[in-house]
Amino acid sequence: MNEFIAMLQSPFLLRAFLGGAGIALIAGPFGVFIVWRRMAFYGDTLAHSGLLGVCLGFLLGLSPTIGVLIVCLALAILLVILQSRERLAADTLLGMLSYTALALGLVALSFLDAIRFDLSTFLFGDLLAVSNNDLVWIWGGGGMAFAVLMAIWCPLLAATVDEALASAEGVPVRRTQTIFTLLVALIIACAIKVVGVLLITALLIIPAATAQRFARSPEHMAVFASVIAFFSLIAGLLFSLYFDTPAAASVVTSAALFFVLSRLIPQSA
Amino acid sequence: MPDHADLLRLRNIVFVRNRRVILDDVSVTLRQNEIVTLIGPNGAGKSTLLKIALGLIPADQGTVWRKPGVRLGYVPQKLSIMPTLPLTVARFVTLSVKANRAQILATLEQTGIAYLIDASVHTLSGGEWQRVLLARALLPRPSLLLLDEPAQGLDVNGQNAFYDLLGHIRDTLRCGILLVSHDLHLVMASSNLVICLQHHICCSGKPEALQRDPAYLALFGAHNVQHLAAYHHHHDHEHGLHDGYAHQDTKHE
Numbered sequence: 149m150n151e152f153i154a155m156l157q158s159p160f161l162l163r164a165f166l167g168g169a170g171i172a173l174i175a176g177p178f179g180v181f182i183v184w185r186r187m188a189f190y191g192d193t194l195a196h197s198g199l200l201g202v203c204l205g206f207l208l209g210l211s212p213t214i215g216v217l218i219v220c221l222a223l224a225i226l227l228v229i230l231q232s233r234e235r236l237a238a239d240t241l242l243g244m245l246s247y248t249a250l251a252l253g254l255v256a257l258s259f260l261d262a263i264r265f266d267l268s269t270f271l272f273g274d275l276l277a278v279s280n281n282d283l284v285w286i287w288g289g290g291g292m293a294f295a296v297l298m299a300i301w302c303p304l305l306a307a308t309v310d311e312a313l314a315s316a317e318g319v320p321v322r323r324t325q326t327i328f329t330l331l332v333a334l335i336i337a338c339a340i341k342v343v344g345v346l347l348i349t350a351l352l353i354i355p356a357a358t359a360q361r362f363a364r365s366p367e368h369m370a371v372f373a374s375v376i377a378f379f380s381l382i383a384g385l386l387f388s389l390y391f392d393t394p395a396a397a398s399v400v401t402s403a404a405l406f407f408v409l410s411r412l413i414p415q416s417a
Numbered sequence: 418m419p420d421h422a423d424l425l426r427l428r429n430i431v432f433v434r435n436r437r438v439i440l441d442d443v444s445v446t447l448r449q450n451e452i453v454t455l456i457g458p459n460g461a462g463k464s465t466l467l468k469i470a471l472g473l474i475p476a477d478q479g480t481v482w483r484k485p486g487v488r489l490g491y492v493p494q495k496l497s498i499m500p501t502l503p504l505t506v507a508r509f510v511t512l513s514v515k516a517n518r519a520q521i522l523a524t525l526e527q528t529g530i531a532y533l534i535d536a537s538v539h540t541l542s543g544g545e546w547q548r549v550l551l552a553r554a555l556l557p558r559p560s561l562l563l564l565d566e567p568a569q570g571l572d573v574n575g576q577n578a579f580y581d582l583l584g585h586i587r588d589t590l591r592c593g594i595l596l597v598s599h600d601l602h603l604v605m606a607s608s609n610l611v612i613c614l615q616h617h618i619c620c621s622g623k624p625e626a627l628q629r630d631p632a633y634l635a636l637f638g639a640h641n642v643q644h645l646a647a648y649h650h651h652h653d654h655e656h657g658l659h660d661g662y663a664h665q666d667t668k669h670e
Contacts, residue, residue, distance in 0.1 A: 184502045306512040309498055313553075316471045316491035317513040363503045
């Protein structure tokens with residue numbers, strides 16, 4: 149027990165907490181839009197392209213995060229172009245992009261066998277190994293994405309409720325939606341190293357889904373989602389330290405637990 | 418010469434999709450303080466024409482003129498809000514327009530639903546929802562109001578009340594209203610002009626005169642026009658049930 153308390157005071161935990169708190173803050177407002185706009189699969193698609201981004205980072209001699217950022221933004225732009233040109237359903241397009249990016253990543257990885265690469269960190273993230281550099285990415289990139297989202301909040305909400313009506317009322321629908329698509333690519337690139345490819349979307353959608361039941365307004369739901377994500381982070385980190393479980397996975401498990409618990413509370417009128 | 422009361426002029430609009438002529442040389446003028454109703458069967462191009470008038474989609478040929486500075490109000494044919502998005506009526510009507518609570522309340526009163534101001538949009542009945550959509554369109558005090566089948570899903574009494582409300586709005590706001598409908602009789606009373614659309618304009622005129630027009634009867638079938646069931650008529654073109662309006666290629670031969 150003394151050992152556990154000593155661990156709580158260590159700098160790596162402070163960094164894990166700061167990194168997680170940053171992600172929780174942006175997970176709320178982005179998560180609610182991803183839920184409303186049914187874009188969960190889009191988050192997954194971006195995450196799947198992460199491996200290609202990491203390889204690109206190695207090839208170009210850049211940091212993996214910059215590689216991931218380039219690939220995520222390129223994928224977002226490609227998606228916007230394909231959606232306006234192809235007549236395929238959104239999930240078909242996303243699936244094609246997702247698996248193509250993953251396959252390309254695996255192929256690229258085979259050319260990079262000189263590089264030691266920890267696939268499990270990449271897949272599941274390592275919240276307890278957050279570096280100062282990661283913190284800069286999360287708070288810098290995430291903070292920027294957050295600021296832009298606040299700036300486009302009203303038009304994006306109007307476009308999310310109904311595109312045609314918003315258009316008729318003079319909202320720049322196409323531009324707003326494209327900006328949002330790029331912002332999601334940005335936050336996924338910033339958070340992927342810490343949370344991992346497989347879990348990043350969960351942290352966006354589960355707190356938002358939990359918040360939905362208690363919210364009276366869109367903004368209310370976003371704040372609720374951030375608060376729930378934050379408590380999931382605390383609970384998950386403590387659990388992970390005490391029982392020595394993977395941190396990001398424990399955070400997502402906590403978030404899922406909060407969702408289940410929230411369904412046991414009777415809904416207020 | 419442009420008439421000062423003109424709010425909207427659509428001239429010779431042509432719209433083709435997938436080699437089907439959706440709109441063929443359609444011209445419509447809407448003036449202030451006037452209700453023009455577009456009627457026609459499903460798939461006749463009514464909603465497309467409305468979207469072109471709104472500027473949501475571009476026409477392939479023809480010109481769209483809206484009086485400069487005209488404020489648009491639009492009521493879409495259907496709008497469903499994802500159930501995960503918590504939204505009150507007050508918030509919904511101000512999504513892209515700024516208004517204070519007194520203005521919102523005044524507009525909701527106009528459409529008779531002031532009591533719903535703080536209700537969730539997910540709890541409304543069909544009739545209430547149509548009035549909320551109308552209130553959203555009215556909030557910026559539009560000079561030009563475009564409505565796409567605004568009374569669908571309402572029962573006959575509800576529809577009558579809704580069209581009466583539109584007539585009242587025209588008289589108080591002194592705006593121009595372009596209305597799409599396929600209700601044959603209900604729209605007639607409040608309309609200044611009725612245009613029958615089946616990809617092209619079949620016929621148009623005052624509601625009373627139109628009901629005796631052979632092209633109108635041909636389009637809707639005499640059996641739908643009860644009091645004229647035995648009317649014998651001639652018309653210059655035919656309409657299939659399912660196909661679009663066949664373009665007059667053969668004429669050029």
